[in-house]
Amino acid sequence: MRRNGLANKTNFEKQICARLNNDNSCNLSAPVCEYNTDGAMNAPPEMTKRNDCMKRITLYLPLLLSLLSPALAGSIPKEQISADAKWLVHLEAAQFRATKVGSFVTSELLEKQLAQLAGQVNEKVKLDLDAKKIIAGVNSITIYGTDYQSPPDHAVLLIGTSPELEKIFVGFLAGMVLAGTNAPVQVTQTVEGNVTFYAVPNAAYCAVLPGKVIAIGRSREATENAAKVLEGKAPSLASSTAFAGFDGPKEALFFVGMAEGFNLGNNLPPQARLLQVADAARIALGESSDHVFLSLALRAKTPDVVAEMQQVVQGLIAIGSLSQPQDKNLGALLQSIKVSTNGNIVNVRVDYPVDKAIEQLTQAQDKVLKHHGNAGKTDRKETPKPESDSAPPAAPTTR
Secondary structure, X not given: OEEEOHHHOOHHHHHHHHHHOOOXXXXXXXXOOEEOOOOOEEOXXXXXXXXXXXXXXXXXXXXXXXXHHHHOOOOOOHHHOEOOOOEEEEEEHHHHHOOHHHHHHXXXXXXXXXXXXXXXXXXXXXXXXXXXXXXXXXXXXXXXXXXOOOHHHHEEEEEEXXXXXHHHHHHHHHHHHHHHHHOOOOOXXXXXXXXXXXXXXXXXXXXXXXXXXXXXEOOHHHHHHHHHHHHOOOOEHHHOOOOOOOOOOOOOEEEEEEEEOOOOOOOOOOOOHHHHOEEEEEEEEEEEOOEEEEEEEEEEOOHHHHHHHHHHHHHHHHHHHHHOOOOHHHHHHHHOOEEEEEOOEEEEEXXXXXXXXXXXXXXXXXXXXXXXXXXXXHHOOOOOOOOOOOOOOOOOOOO
């Protein structure tokens, strides 16, 4: 049974609502939101002041998630994922941050960029968001989908957070609900059993379960199905044979992505010969000792095409070596590639020194900063100088 969840807001949620209204005092005893006899919320007129900051925060949320997503990976929590999943990626954030590469990416890229966003949000809505605490509060990120034809409508994002970060996230959503009809983005809230649903109609849906991960989807159906899996009311990968046959690397991983059935009616290009003869794939990234490694596993449709797949991979490596003979870094990388087979699985492994990987990331970061700097200079157009008052008059015309 669904019920409206507006009538039992906590002080924290009302505080979020007050701050979204640019109420610096955040006087919780004041009637931030009023309710009529039916339990519906009537927003006071002063809430209209927060429209600009609400629009900004609505735009910041997807960017925040995109900043957190480069660290996808770890052991897959099958009990959280639908048995109908066709593809997935998973993050164990703490494990990623503990690696040398992860530490560099977190401190030099994520924290710096997120700190700028947090500063802008703090200034607009008078909050005290800490970029380091936000990143440290993200425990896991999982994305999976049940269809290839229209992935956005059948994909779900699962976010595992610390209790403190979950409180901030849910409080922000509840604050938007309390803001009412004056909000540029309308958010509604309903409660069904132990699940609280937040919805931006035709845009995004969020399911919050106590003590569980937060589920976010573009369609309500996909989000509700994800909530059922998390509640144990629908089958999960733990009871499925999907993605069978892949034995992961023994080392700790910080990225895992898996897919199967991608060659069934998906119009793969002729160049994708490997994918045409494979029916499943797994890619994993990890760090072992002083090396970063990438492990790619392709599962052949039938054992008799395994040798063909191995030859295709070796041919691609040879072409890469011949195309860039002067690039020593590329040459060393290609030489480190190892190709092997195990039953109907073709395994490809690449190892690269951690120090060199961090050096490449630093160079890429410098190029991006330099590009943005040059773009800023190009955008500044010089204002033409006005003609001097002392300029000689034009010569008279002769008739």
